[in-house]
Amino acid sequence: MLIAMDDISAIHIAALAPRLTGRYLLPEQPPDLPGRLADKEELAGLCKRLGIPHPAMVIPASAAEAAAAPWELGLPMVAKWSRPWLLTAGSGLRSTTLVHSAADAARLHEQGDAAGSRLLLQRYLPYRPDSDWFFHGYFGDQDRCLVAGTGRKVLSWPLRTGLTALGRWQPNPEVEQAALRLAAHVGYRGILDLDFRWDEASGTFHLLDFNPRLGAQFRLFTDRDGLDVVRAQYLDLTGRPVPRPRSRPGRVFVAENYALLSLLASGGRARPFRTAGPDSSRSAGCPPDGAGPASRRDGTESAWFAADDIAPFLSMAAVWFGRALRKGRNRLRRPGVRTRRRGRAMPVPRAVPDGGSASHPDSASMPR
Template sequence: MSSFDTDVPVLLLRLDPRPVHHGALGAVRSLGRAGIEVHAVAEPARGPLGRSRYLHRMHELPAGPVSHAGLLELLRNVSEGIGRPAVLIPLDDRGAIAAARLAGPLLGRYLLPAQPAGLPERLADKAELALLCRELDLPHPATALPADARQAADAAGELGLPLVAKWSRPWLLTPSAGLRSTTLVRTRDDARRLYELTERAGSALLLQRRLPGGPDTDWFFHGCFIRGGACPIGGSGRKERAWPPRTGPTAVGRRLPDPQVERAALRLAGHLGYRGILGLDFRRDAHGRYHLLAVSPRPGARFRLFTDPSSGLDVVRALHLDLTGRPVPIADDPLPFLAMTGSWLRGGLRRGAYRMRTAPPGSTPLPARPLPARPLGVSQRP
């Protein structure tokens, strides 16, 4: 096992008011068993997370919504209590987005991966993800972003019923809104009525062609990208069961190598310069294409599936090693994954060099095009 800098504690941050999932408890246990002092900001304090023997201290969130300024003050106060810089690991999308926004003001108090500003928010936004998949030519279900209720009904007819409706920024949903992040739409009127709840949801409504589920259709990737873009621990897996059934997080998963899933994850992370822990969810269609459905810029419930049996390394331990300047050991059987990484990076450098040679003098990259109200075409290449 690698030698951890046990003088550097960890603060786990979870802002989601829903019950803590088992991935959070796994992070506490993994880091605590490595001899690292683990703190957590989460609610409720009396839940499973707060009762773990490996948690040094729970710092409870105040009741109600926490503002940007309020979270900054809370994290500063927690830092004062810890007494030395700590690795900050968000455990949900809301926490990952908040931590990235506060990276500057928290400099010197917390250690965070260096990456482009606003990247976790871009990845967690479903509308941005649809644009990103088109930019990278990654398969993604045909998606429409209606501008009014009539367009929502029309898009439902064009995409085909039943279809999937998603709120583009699900972390903005509050329990009082009474809305689910994902809904199955069965009629045009359902789509129209759902659009009329946009203001309550706090973000745009997306309508997406439904990909049928079934055995062997739901796949995922989980990994940690460190300095230089390497991914020393991670890989692909298949979701066997979910809770709630069919729509919830992975309850039972299996680690299974899949080149298409791993190649897509490397393309995405390499293109964006992503650093830190990353989870991706895919659904395989009847033609064998893996459509990217969601990206999570933080540890997920299944990260312990990718623990290296010889070193005990997992994504949260790898991140702590990397951010504290310790070497991150290469995981078991890395050669196929490293070969794939090298192939993708070499291809990316060649394409970048070609674009620089052929770009007109003084030109700048075009911004991403807005997502149209009409359905996007589905990419054909994995």
């Protein structure tokens, strides 16, 4: 069985399926379907046809149209490249950027040739606690959803925009119904991972991304018998029945390294094990989960640590410790760091490129 871990792998596996069949177990679906769903422009059009909420979007045909987009979308805006897998490492472009001015939008549009796909400008949906949700599922033939779950992103890294550092399995009927309707409409078969954000202005959950592959936190949705989307796909593709899931809402997934960074960067303001009370749950459009920290029975799924195999955790810790040492050493060597000589603090002037200015913070979109 061949399982994609990112969008570009899912796209190529589907395109090469006729040559891979016989060597690997693969879900049967149109070879171009993963690419169409991962394409941000096509996904927006699909949501519009199905009536699934999606952030308002402008697709500028020129730099002038990009500069005029704030009149319709406001500032800041979210800038995305429709096919982010075409970005090259040397382009200096990011798949998703938070744009703070009309001039920045125009400059991004001028780099379209380097990006390899069209620039999309979206209305920014403000972040608030409990606003980010995700759906994971496995779909068999005849649009059968065999395993599924919805979860709430409690901590992320980078803050407010990145991958799930800590997530909780929490039922959300609105998110689930939107995901099921979309998957059924396109005849999707296989594992998928969808991202949603609550929009206070419209009072609905908006679909942000359709990832036609495994999400990083898929083990969060492991039932009481150990069934998850990967095991469900294996059973289904080998012709064996997939048992009815025995769900465990309240389970927690934690990526230890990113959760620590998120907590530190939040200055202690984040409350990762806060129970979603009635007020916050109503504001996010779903009933309260009524669950505090996951119990022993519900469990916590760690990304790295396992008592019976600590090698992955130790490897991760060694890599991160080494990276922290290198960054600290480079920071001390960088111009602008205060040095001491003969007991006096000597500030070193910081070099600034001609015409340079402080860049706006970017918000990168990452695999869940």
